[in-house]
Amino acid sequence: MRTTRHVVTPENGAGPSHFSDPPLLVLASLANGPKHGHAMIEDIASICGTRLGPGTLYGAIARLEQQGWIEPLAPKDRRQPYRITAQGLRVLRAKLATLRQFTNAGLERLEAR
Amino acid sequence: MNSRIARLLLRLYPRAWRERYGAEFAALLESGHGGVPTSARTLVRTVSNVIWSALGERVFPTVGGNMEQSRFQSWCVRAPWAMFGLAPFVLLMVAYGVACVILWSGWKMFLPGADTPFVPIDGFAIFYFQAGRLLYFTAPILIGWAVALVAGRQRLKAFWPAVGWVLIALIGGTVQVHTSRPAVPAGAGHVSIGFNLGSSGQAIPDRLLHALAILSLTVLPYLVWRLLNARRTLSA
Numbered sequence: 001m002r003t004t005r006h007v008v009t010p011e012n013g014a015g016p017s018h019f020s021d022p023p024l025l026v027l028a029s030l031a032n033g034p035k036h037g038h039a040m041i042e043d044i045a046s047i048c049g050t051r052l053g054p055g056t057l058y059g060a061i062a063r064l065e066q067q068g069w070i071e072p073l074a075p076k077d078r079r080q081p082y083r084i085t086a087q088g089l090r091v092l093r094a095k096l097a098t099l100r101q102f103t104n105a106g107l108e109r110l111e112a113r
Numbered sequence: 114m115n116s117r118i119a120r121l122l123l124r125l126y127p128r129a130w131r132e133r134y135g136a137e138f139a140a141l142l143e144s145g146h147g148g149v150p151t152s153a154r155t156l157v158r159t160v161s162n163v164i165w166s167a168l169g170e171r172v173f174p175t176v177g178g179n180m181e182q183s184r185f186q187s188w189c190v191r192a193p194w195a196m197f198g199l200a201p202f203v204l205l206m207v208a209y210g211v212a213c214v215i216l217w218s219g220w221k222m223f224l225p226g227a228d229t230p231f232v233p234i235d236g237f238a239i240f241y242f243q244a245g246r247l248l249y250f251t252a253p254i255l256i257g258w259a260v261a262l263v264a265g266r267q268r269l270k271a272f273w274p275a276v277g278w279v280l281i282a283l284i285g286g287t288v289q290v291h292t293s294r295p296a297v298p299a300g301a302g303h304v305s306i307g308f309n310l311g312s313s314g315q316a317i318p319d320r321l322l323h324a325l326a327i328l329s330l331t332v333l334p335y336l337v338w339r340l341l342n343a344r345r346t347l348s349a
Contacts, residue, residue: 053158054159055162056166059170066175078136
């Protein structure tokens with residue numbers, strides 16, 4: 001998947017600790033319920049301190065929707081909520097499991113030093 | 114962000130992208146709170162982010178998925194009254210018009226001089242008249258299913274599709290074909306359609322039952338789709 005360049009605005013000045021993979025962040029944000037663009041940006045900022053730019057967010061949304069991992073719901077005013085699909089949930093689980101494995105391996109190596 | 118700047122930025126994206134995401138993206142840009150900060154420094158950062166993303170979209174456009182139906186989807190969102198109210202009404206009237214033309218032309222071709230086209234016939238005339246009859250009786254159901262399909266695929270709220278279904282059912286239930294005798298021997302008769310609510314003496318007029326039957330048949334696929342979708346979401 002092509003990802004667009006992202007804007008990261010450090011919330012607490014802690015740049016290096018921020019995780020930034022826009023499609024994964026959007027999937028994770030939608031894992032606990034449907035959200036529109038603003039809500040996703042705020043939610044992602046609260047999860048990992050990464051504030052996605054609007055272009056980055058919609059770049060990720062367009063591609064996630066194209067792959068059938070998220071789907072639009074009925075629009076509210078001009079805001080368009082999205083929800084994660086069953087396929088998107090499977091992909092998110094798989095990606096997070098890989099990340100967990102990677103994180104555990106990395107932490108074990110650090111502890112072994 | 115100023116709506117003018119938002120519109121300008123939006124124009125950087127390809128047309129298909131704009132038609133699909135334009136309205137919601139502009140709403141996100143224009144809003145001064147939430148994801149898009151309004152200070153000069155962050156405004157510059159946001160603008161550069163959008164420019165970069167738009168450039169990426171032009172170089173590697175999003176294809177497939179819902180982008181192919183973007184114009185249609187856009188209409189469904191912007192003018193649901195037209196898509197689910199006016200369009201089914203016009204389609205139904207066109208279908209009834211065609212059915213009337215078939216009846217009138219069949220009357221003229223196969224039954225010249227007959228007082229009414231509703232008489233026993235044989236040969237090719239049977240198929241000809243049956244085509245018109247099929248169109249007449251199935252048009253409201255087919256159009257109702259089309260409304261259900263569009264509402265389901267576009268994941269729209271049920272209000273406007275429901276308006277469309279009720280309209281279709283009422284028209285389909287009350288429509289009536291009128292024929293009048295030819296004014297001159299062997300001349301062409303007159304065929305027209307009208308709407309009749311039925312006799313007031315009945316507790317539930319036949320016409321209303323007919324309308325309810327059409328409504329049930331057209332709403333059923335949508336309800337099944339909603340149910341399956343809800344189950345799929347729960348199982349996920």
